Amino acid sequence: MKNAKESSCRNLTDSWLARRQAAIPRGVASSTPLTAARARNAELWDVEGRRYLDFAGGIGTLATGHCHPHVIEAVEQQLKAFTHTAFQVMSYPPYVELCERLNRLAPFTAPAQTVLFTTGAEAVENAVKIARAATGRTGVLAFSGAFHGRTLLTMGLTGKYLPYKRGYGAITADVYRVPFPVAHRGVTVDETLRALETLFYSDLDPQRLAAIIIEPVQGEGGFNVAPTELLRRLRELCDAHGILLIVDEIQSGVGRTGRFFAVEHSGVEPDLVTLAKSLAGGFPLSAVIGRERVMSSAEPGSLGGTYGGSPIGCAAALAVLDVIHAEALVERANHVGARLRERFDNWSRREDLASVRNIRGLGAMLGFDLVDGAMARVVTARALQLGLVLLTCGRDGETIRVLLPLTIEDALIGEGLDILEQTLREVVVS
16 A cells, blocks of 8 residues: 555656646756645645755745745735735835835945845846946946856856856856955955956956945855955945945845845945845845935836835735844854854764865855765755755855755754765765
8 A cells, every 4th residue: 555655656746747847948947856735934845745854945035934924924914905006006015114124224324225126136137227327337247156147137247157158148248257265266365356456457447347246155156255355355446446336145135144134244335235035935026225325326217127026025025024033033043053063064074974075154054065066966866865955056066055944943953964964974885
């Protein structure tokens, strides 16, 4: 009887995979073959009824976990009121209230304003639009290893060719790039700054540059933390040449690093900030927060979008901010991060496990490297078999990254880390 039940489950999974492959182009890839059925906080169940611990969190989208009761209640209340007006036709309180709250949280001392969108890439594109309007310039500087999106402009800003750029033709003009400092790869802040000097000397008048965009902690690029020295020097450079500093907090923001914004660890104040992912607890919503004098440069009607700042997303985001405050999740990120780092450090000293190296990150946004991408893929595949969802990142996919919900129970952290340790041990044995 058990075998028949297992066969039925496998047939169900295979059926969904077959339907997916027939209906959806291969350009939309998934890191696992699973099909989700339900979820709660840090746990997922697939269509077979099998339980998984979620250490991927929708690629950093679920700081408050799956289906947080307060978020669901807020969404249900908004659903009963209305689902859509288009903010450009008729505004609504949740949009205004959310912008007010984000303005108070802005990581700079000047008066702030916020505009809402739907996706992270949309937020980045509009931050660049606003910077161009404010400066009257067009150039944008980004970094190697960056990930800012897959649209045409953000694809140009993204600092990784495969799989994001091949086959899509010419990249957006007036986008420039310098190396991101990564100590374990031998790239220092001084080398990055020298590359900037060379760029300005040979190819680009800084007076043509509208903005510099940087992730305080790179996501797809490998969880590399932007050194405080670099952020300070970029701030000085921007001030000297009238350039705007855009901080992309789409993956690192909303408390994950032990501050609401990761850039706050440095004390450097940006001009514009992009937010998305965990902002609305899994509902599509993004934001650009900027200094009022910068934000007011955009002409009326030049910003927005039909679904930008939807009432549902705004209601969810307001509830997320409530949860972060009520459950002290910014502080909890440091507790979770300390526990993860202690375990990673222990693994790095052991010879019975796969080599764990280059542990890095801030707060609960932590990762480490394995020997190469092939080993990382083996580890994540085996972890999935044992009930743990993990993601890789980094130049060659060699980095194991952890993006678990900040609301996760301590016991589940231990359970997930035990599974990961088992996979690291099995890799050595095999």
